[in-house]
Amino acid sequence: MEKIRLNMTVNGKAVEVLTEPRQLLAHVLREELELTGTHIGCESTHCGACTIDMNEMSVKSCSVFAAQAQGAEITTIEGLGNPDGLNVIQEMFKEHHGLQCGYCTPGMITRAYRLLQENSNPTEEDVRFGMAGNLCRCTGYQNIVKAILASAEKMNESKETA
Numbered sequence: 001m002e003k004i005r006l007n008m009t010v011n012g013k014a015v016e017v018l019t020e021p022r023q024l025l026a027h028v029l030r031e032e033l034e035l036t037g038t039h040i041g042c043e044s045t046h047c048g049a050c051t052i053d054m055n056e057m058s059v060k061s062c063s064v065f066a067a068q069a070q071g072a073e074i075t076t077i078e079g080l081g082n083p084d085g086l087n088v089i090q091e092m093f094k095e096h097h098g099l100q101c102g103y104c105t106p107g108m109i110t111r112a113y114r115l116l117q118e119n120s121n122p123t124e125e126d127v128r129f130g131m132a133g134n135l136c137r138c139t140g141y142q143n144i145v146k147a148i149l150a151s152a153e154k155m156n157e158s159k160e161t162a
Ligand code: FES
Pocket: 039, 040, 041, 042, 043, 044, 045, 046, 047, 048, 049, 050, 051, 060, 061, 062, 063
C-alpha cells in the first residue's frame, strides 16, 4: 500500500512519519514514534487506554487514523512530565494510589489533564462522569477520583499564589 507522509507536533516537537493510510494513530505513536505509554486495551473504543490529547481534546487514538492527525498538536503521557519532574496529576496519582498495574494510567492521566482544563473545579460526580470513557480493572476508581480532585485543588492553589 502506498505510504503517506504525515507532519504532526507531538509533545512539543515537530515529527514527520511515513505511514499507510489504514494505520491507526495509536499504532503510529507506539510503533513509529516509540511512545509506548499510550496503550491498547480493546478493539471497541471503550477502554480509553489509548487516550491522548489532540488539538485540545481527549481522543481515543485507536479510533483515529493517523492520516486524520495531519497537522495536529498531540500530547501523550510522555509529554506531561518525566520521572524527574512529574506533572501535578502524575504526582497526585502516585500520592493517592490511583494506579496498580499502570496499564490504564497513561490514558487516565491524559484524560484527567484535559478534564481539568475543561472544568478546573469539578465535583466528584463531574470527575466520575468526565472519566467515564476510561476503564480500569485494578483500582475500583475511588483513588483515581481522589487523585483527580486533589490535582484540581493543587492546580487552583498554585493559580492563587501565582
Ligand atoms: S484501545 Fe480501547 S478505547 Fe482505544
